[in-house]
Amino acid sequence: MIIALVFVLIGALLLLIIGASILQQQKARAEALRRTELARQRAIIDETENVLSNTGLLPCSNSIITVLYKRMEDALTSAATLANGQKNDYERRLFDLRGQIDTLTNTPKTDPSIELFRLPDNDRQILTLVQTLKKMKAILRSEHNKGRVNPAVFSQEEQRIDSLQLRINVESMLARGRAACFMKQYGSAKQMVTKALTTLHTIKAQTPNDPFIAKKVDEAKKMLEEIAGAQKKAQPQVPEPKADEDDIDVLFQPKRKW
Structure with missing residues (x-):
């Protein structure tokens, strides 16, 4: 027991x-x-x-x-x-x-107004803006998916963020193109401005009435012309070949006695 x-x-x-x-x-x-x-x-x-x-x-x-x-x-x-x-x-x-x-x-x-926005001159600030807009867009979408943002507000704010991202992207490419041209790196300058112009044409097909796009398209085209002109001036001058008559004169000119 x-x-x-x-x-x-x-x-x-x-x-x-x-x-x-x-x-x-x-x-x-x-x-x-x-x-x-x-x-x-x-x-x-x-x-x-x-x-x-x-x-x-x-x-x-x-x-x-x-x-x-x-x-x-x-x-x-x-x-x-x-x-x-x-x-x-x-x-x-x-x-x-x-x-x-x-x-x-x-x-x-x-x-x-987005039209009054101007890109900062400081590269660090530009990077901060790019990162901020990226996070802001992710937050907006997350909150909308949770049902905390009105669909009309979501659509309007996402469009504003997209417009700001576009402006920063285009302005940055054009600014780098100007800097490359100033440094006489005409190939890089032309490549950067052409890339910006391609981006602008793609967006213009979607929003043909956006005044910012039209303005930047004209600016990019003008820059390409300026780069082409500067590149042409920077090329070394190739001496023109002498005429055939000059060659014949040299051949039959009196020989010097040494």
Whole structure:
């Protein structure tokens, strides 16, 4: 009887140990999932803040800024529920962000003209703009797929981003063409401007009434003419061959006596 009781106690103890181990594993798994999800929300917050910090360099509308704010609000809300020690920090940032959203909502809607956009002279800033627009477009599509962006707003903002990307791409190619021509690298200059012109013709077939495209097509054609003229002037002058009559005169001229 005592032996049986001992076995029962041992079995109960083993079950208790196994149960505690399972609970510990589940707790560790839940903690790992919490940390992973918190890290994902932090990445969303950092990415969105980075894009927002560069919107001052671009003619961004209130609509796309609102999309970015709403994305960050959702990420901060999730992070606040997942965080332990930093919960107050996320809640404070969330409070400030909601104040900015309210201010933007009460501000009259504005759509800055893309025509006024000018490409920066600094290559680092140009690279920043290219990266910002790429991230902004990915965020816009992601939020639209989640049903958080009105289809009309999505279509309008995606078109604005595409137009800005086109302008940066074309302006960059033409600027590099000018620089190559200035350095008398006429082959590279011609190649770059021709590439820009090909891109412009492709887009012009899709949007024939875009004034930017028409203007840049004329500018690219003029640049090609200037490059061809400069290249022609830079070529060495080849002496013209003498006439046949001169060769005959040389042949029959009086021989010198040495």
